[in-house]
Amino acid sequence: MSISHPHSLPPLSMKSESDLPDQPLDLSFNSLVIQQFKDQISVQQISKELGLSTDRIYSIISKTSLVKIKDFTRYTSDIKDRVKEARIAG
Numbered sequence: 001m002s003i004s005h006p007h008s009l010p011p012l013s014m015k016s017e018s019d020l021p022d023q024p025l026d027l028s029f030n031s032l033v034i035q036q037f038k039d040q041i042s043v044q045q046i047s048k049e050l051g052l053s054t055d056r057i058y059s060i061i062s063k064t065s066l067v068k069i070k071d072f073t074r075y076t077s078d079i080k081d082r083v084k085e086a087r088i089a090g
Helices: 027-037 043-050 054-064 072-089
Strands: none
Touching: 043 054, 043 072, 054 072
């Protein structure tokens, strides 16, 4: 019996921040972010703390959001680590 991997998705194309339109994100994506953060920390707060745009934070979150998150503290720590890596990479 073979089990297919449910998280096999094609890689996301990266756009520079200047290529992103000035419009609200898709409501379903906003809902996902709100559910995962459980209103305990805002994307704007993470953005301000780490010096990256909210669009970049959302991009990182969307890559992390492929699995259901059960441990909030570990999740936010993972997001911050990914943001720091992205910041170092440029």
